[in-house]
Amino acid sequence: MARKSKTTPPFNIMIVGQSGRLQYEALLFAASLRANSLDFKGRLIIAEPQMGPLWKSDPTMDVSVKEALIELGAEIVPFESKHFGQAYPYGNKIEGLSTLPAGEPFVFFDTDTLITGDISTVAFDFDRPSASMRREGTWPEEELYWPGYTGVWKSLYDKFGLEFESTLDLNEPDEYWKRYLYFNAGWFFYRDPAEFGKRFTEWAVELRDNRPDELAVQSLDPWLDQAILPLVIHSFGGGRPGPELDGLDGDVTCHYRMFPLLYARESDRVVEVLEEVATPNKVKKILKLYEPIKRLVYQGRGAKIRDLFDQNDLPRKERQIRNRIKANGFWMR
Known part of the structure; x- marks a missing residue:
């Protein structure tokens, strides 16, 4: 770091x-x-x-x-x-x-x-x-009648009077979302x-x-x-x-997004921090009013989610992680 x-x-x-x-x-x-x-x-x-x-x-x-x-x-x-x-x-x-x-x-x-x-x-x-x-390649979405990634993104830069070419990652292929x-x-x-x-x-x-x-x-x-x-x-x-x-989204911060996803894919350190800061009684009495935290953190369901995955060999798509959690009845949001 x-x-x-x-x-x-x-x-x-x-x-x-x-x-x-x-x-x-x-x-x-x-x-x-x-x-x-x-x-x-x-x-x-x-x-x-x-x-x-x-x-x-x-x-x-x-x-x-x-x-x-x-x-x-x-x-x-x-x-x-x-x-x-x-x-x-x-x-x-x-x-x-x-x-x-x-x-x-x-x-x-x-x-x-x-x-x-x-x-x-x-x-x-x-x-x-x-x-x-x-991030994943969530936007723009590939559609049957669309101008492609370059067409979509360039139209935005043009709209706001911005230069476009220098924003491209030329190590990525044309019309691949990571290029933009x-x-x-x-x-x-x-x-x-x-x-x-x-x-x-x-x-x-x-x-x-x-x-x-x-x-x-x-x-x-x-x-x-x-x-x-x-x-x-x-x-x-x-x-x-x-x-x-690199510490952001690394060893300094974690954007976990949803608590089931945290237990499924984040590091042991992230789980440790969550459970440590949720422990003091002044915080706990408030957090336990929220059902996902109550069940996943305080009642141990998070550990059961974690056991469903190898954190060093996770499914490639977030959707696959969600579906496995849901199939085992542990999805909450």
């Missing part, structure tokens, strides 16, 4: 917290950050969407969860959904950037992430934004959340409302954020992460 540069500035971390599954994941994130990153000097800001015209049901977290998060050193900052809301909750990671202090470097993490090492040792270059490469700049939006960073969030929001809204003809047969729900993120990163001079960021 790359060690922190002496010139790396302090930075803030943002995750989204809202009612339901995400509030319990937020509690685990905060607990794992506190347990494993003692040298982190920034702020952990939990962006919380508020009830309003775009949220008909109350998206705010339970009071007990908020109290536990604050005790763990987190700050809960509300924001108003002006563009996405309940119709596209993935938009929270876009609009929630407004909760961060302008001009201060930030790292966004999806809430379903655990901090398994010292985040302060990661050598971020906040002048060159990047994002997670832990595509991220998982599970983490991303930049030097200024206000600047990044403004462009991310404007371009996401524009693509949602006025897509190019080349995207006529493509679904943007839930892929809108991941279609726009590469463009935003490229526009600010960023690109694919270098080896200095």
